[in-house]
Amino acid sequence: xxxxxxxxxxxxxxxxxxxxxxxxxxxxxxxxxxxxxxxxxxxxxxxxxxxxxxxxxxxxxxxxxxxxxxxxxxxxxxxxxxxxxxxxxxxxxxxxxxxxxxxxxxxxxxxxxxxxxxxxxxxxxxxxxxxxxxxxxxxxxxxxxxxxxxxxxxxxxxxxxxxxxxxxxxxxxxxxxxxxxxxxxxxxxxxxxxxxxxxxxxxxxxxxxxxxxxxxxxxxxxxxxxxxxxxxxxxxxxxxxxxxxxxxxxxxxxxxxxxxxxxxxxxxxxxxxxxxxxxxxxxxxxxxxxxxxxxxxxxxxxxxxxxxxxxxxxxxxxxxxxxxxxxxxxxxxxxxxxxxxxxxxxxxxxxxxxxxxxxxxxxxxxxxxxxxxxxxxxxxxxxxxxxxxxxxxxxxxxxxxxxxxxxxxxxxxxxxxxxxxxxxxxxxxxxxxxxxxxxxxxxxxxxxxxxxxxxxxxxxxxxxxxxxxxxxxxxxxxxxxxxxxxxxxxxxxxxxxxx
Numbered sequence: 001x002x003x004x005x006x007x008x009x010x011x012x013x014x015x016x017x018x019x020x021x022x023x024x025x026x027x028x029x030x031x032x033x034x035x036x037x038x039x040x041x042x043x044x045x046x047x048x049x050x051x052x053x054x055x056x057x058x059x060x061x062x063x064x065x066x067x068x069x070x071x072x073x074x075x076x077x078x079x080x081x082x083x084x085x086x087x088x089x090x091x092x093x094x095x096x097x098x099x100x101x102x103x104x105x106x107x108x109x110x111x112x113x114x115x116x117x118x119x120x121x122x123x124x125x126x127x128x129x130x131x132x133x134x135x136x137x138x139x140x141x142x143x144x145x146x147x148x149x150x151x152x153x154x155x156x157x158x159x160x161x162x163x164x165x166x167x168x169x170x171x172x173x174x175x176x177x178x179x180x181x182x183x184x185x186x187x188x189x190x191x192x193x194x195x196x197x198x199x200x201x202x203x204x205x206x207x208x209x210x211x212x213x214x215x216x217x218x219x220x221x222x223x224x225x226x227x228x229x230x231x232x233x234x235x236x237x238x239x240x241x242x243x244x245x246x247x248x249x250x251x252x253x254x255x256x257x258x259x260x261x262x263x264x265x266x267x268x269x270x271x272x273x274x275x276x277x278x279x280x281x282x283x284x285x286x287x288x289x290x291x292x293x294x295x296x297x298x299x300x301x302x303x304x305x306x307x308x309x310x311x312x313x314x315x316x317x318x319x320x321x322x323x324x325x326x327x328x329x330x331x332x333x334x335x336x337x338x339x340x341x342x343x344x345x346x347x348x349x350x351x352x353x354x355x356x357x358x359x360x361x362x363x364x365x366x367x368x369x370x371x372x373x374x375x376x377x378x379x380x381x382x383x384x385x386x387x388x389x390x391x392x393x394x395x396x397x398x399x400x401x402x403x404x405x406x407x408x409x410x411x412x413x414x415x416x417x418x419x420x421x422x423x424x425x426x427x428x429x430x431x432x433x434x435x436x437x438x439x440x441x442x443x444x445x446x447x448x449x450x451x452x453x454x455x456x457x458x459x460x461x462x463x464x465x466x467x468x469x470x471x472x473x474x475x476x477x478x479x480x481x482x483x484x485x486x487x488x489x490x491x492x493x494x495x496x497x498x499x
Contacts, residue, residue: 161381
């Protein structure tokens with residue numbers, strides 16, 4: 001029991017010294033300087049701290065994001081594909097059977113690349129066609145086509161010149177084309193210059209060929225050489241109405257200078273052929289033959305005056321002699337390019353040969369004595385051979401050649417446009433030399449307003465009658481009137497011979 005008290009007391013003091021007295025702790029009494037310890041019975045208090053978690057509900061405001069899907073009916077227009085069975089009828093062009101076409105074109109060496117391109121382009125568009133394109137020299141064309149017709153040789157497209165149109169049409173070597181183009185709504189007939197088409201109309205009123213190239217007469221001149229004579233630019237004079245036959249005659253009369261190989265002339269002679277001479281015959285108010293080409297008028301006044309002018313240029317040596325021109329390298333064309341001629345009668349393809357160091361110009365033929373300036377415009381045209389076994393296929397090829405294929409001829413500089421809509425084509429304008437004015441080419445074709453008719457026997461009339469008569473006048477053997485009176489009966493006989 002003492003031990004218990006001692007421990008308890010010590011513990012209590014210890015706790016008191018630590019400042020941890022509780023209720024009922026020892027009380028120190030002070031009386032008279034004496035300390036008295038009084039033991040007071042105290043219940044033992046044990047303090048025990050127990051942490052107890054008490055859950056208490058406290059209202060807390062908490063924001064909760066909640067996605068609510070709500071269906072709302074909205075009227076929306078929407079295309080909904082609906083599977084529908086539909087029967088579609090597609091018209092498929094029938095496969096065309098293979099065909100071989102034979103085309104003969106005018107054989108000129110520098111146009112061959114154009115024909116190669118035409119052939120390859122056409123067969124690429126028409127794989128059922130095998131095209132055999134062959135060149136034929138102009139002098140051999142009629143004989144070849146007539147021989148083929150007589151022998152049944154197969155050919156389809158043939159080259160036709162105005163001077164061969166009548167003989168080929170009259171003998172059935174080419175077919176009339178009127179029905180072909182009248183039944184083909186895609187063929188641009190009205191886009192062609194009318195004068196070019198009219199050259200290929202025969203006496204029966206039908207047309208037998210379509211022009212693919214053409215060559216209106218142009219006078220090519222050296223501006224610097226004319227300036228030496230005090231002559232201005234001829235095209236500018238033409239636009240002012242001052243370009244006349246008298247101006248050109250003056251150039252010829254004053255243009256002769258130098259001697260020998262260095263001699264210079266104002267120009268060349270008028271090319272020796274009736275198909276050229278007729279321009280001067282018309283310009284002096286003459287005519288070559290009557291309306292139906294059954295009689296010649298070459299011995300009448302206007303015609304005689306025209307030939308007197310033509311032959312005077314040669315007799316008076318205002319132009320180089322034929323022998324001199326023929327012996328000169330390149331002929332009369334070579335003489336112009338070398339500077340021996342101040343002017344030169346040529347055509348579109350001549351301009352491609354003029355070097356850059358020549359200050360050149362071009363102009364249509366001058367105004368004639370009667371005030372007209374009609375031009376001559378020969379064509380290289382094409383028709384369908386009379387014995388073609390594939391006329392419809394041949395027409396398709398002919399249409400392509402004369403509407404699209406001609407573009408290849410622009411590229412090589414062989415022709416001016418035969419169609420009005422082609423005047424603004426870039427490929428045509430880009431083919432011109434820097435000194436070439438496209439307005440000159442347009443004027444040259446538009447002035448072809450009168451068509452010279454070539455009768456069936458034209459070649460014989462020209463070679464056997466007209467040219468020998470002109471040569472006789474130049475040599476002084478007879479006058480123009482005498483020569484024309486002499487040849488008139490023979491020409492009339494040929495005009496009236498049966499085919």
